Amino acid sequence: MPDRPTPDAALTRLLAIMARLRAPDGCPWDQVQDFGTIAPYTIEEAYEVADAIRRGPDFPALLDELGDLLFQVVYHAQMASELGHFGFAEVAEAISAKMIRRHPHVFGEAAARDASTQTAAWEVQKAAEREARAENGTLAGLPLGLPALTRAAKLTRRAARIGFDWPDAAAVLDKLEEEAAELRAELPGAEPARLADEVGDLLFVLANLARKLDLDPEECLRAANAKFERRFGGVEARLAARGVAPADASLEAMEAEWQAVKTEEKQGL
Structure with a gap:
């Protein structure tokens, strides 16, 4: 098994790649992006991480998707650095400080808490942080x-x-x-x-x-989407077995096949 790269070396290489892409002689597409154009990709990558986890988790896919998500963080940090606001190091330091602040029972003198007590304390801490940001x-x-x-x-x-x-x-x-x-x-x-x-x-x-x-309403709807995809695929397969294209089938015929697919699912066929 090959030696794993050290976190410092791997991150340094990734930061250098990002800087190179945004350089004047870098990638034309990357050069013209801004926070607004990259944000949708950031959200998409987070969903793809969640999808890899739901699939088992699918560890090879999870490795790949976590890399894509990390790249999004690096991307935003690089753009902020170019504008003179902050870089990746400040991002990492900020989250480290926040985690220490929100876990005084681990990093400070406070007594250890059980999970429910810690959740309540976490919310109190977040409320204090919102108040400090004038988010009343x-x-x-x-x-x-x-x-x-x-x-x-x-x-x-x-x-x-x-x-x-x-x-x-x-x-x-x-x-x-x-x-x-x-x-x-x-x-x-x-x-x-x-x-x-x-x-x-x-x-x-x-x-x-x-x-x-x-x-979780999102999980409920996600499951309903998957069920619809599965059942509609079954309708198409049943129609194809009879030589009927879905676009040529009547609504009544498709509904009949839909009910047949539902029955088969309930019977475990």
Whole structure:
């Protein structure tokens, strides 16, 4: 087995590669990027890391995707350095200081805590940090770039800490029915802005329902997406076996195949 590179050497090489790409005689594409154009790639790479983990984890893929994600951090740090703000070393030092500050029971004199107590202490520390940044209010500091369902659950989890919450999941279901009725009432007029508002309310309540059931709304929707892909693929396969192209099949025929695929899944076929 070949010797593993040292972290210092590997990181130094990566930083040098990034600087070279952004140099005047570097890569034309990399030279013209900025924080706004790179940010979507950063988010995409984080999702690809999560996907590799969900697949087992798939360690070869995880190795590759973690590298891609690290490159995103290096990319942003390089651009900030070029503008005279900070470099990668400051990024690493900042997160190190934050972790030490948030773990006084490990790095300081405070007594050790169990997991639940530590979670509460972590939230207190984060609240203090938000206050120091003048991010006042119960809902302050939640990134706008979070997936909307995740952010909805986090917003209401914050509100629930001070008692602004439904009593149970059944109450959320009542609210869901109310929002569905409001959406139905808007359908005859079909004004896009009103429909968007009502659909947003419906999704927001659904995110809350998942939270009240201790479920991650993003994971729920991700699983539903996977189920739809799997079942629709089964519909196409059944149609192909009969020599029918999906585009040529009637809605009734596709629905019949859909129900057949669902039945097969439930029976474990």
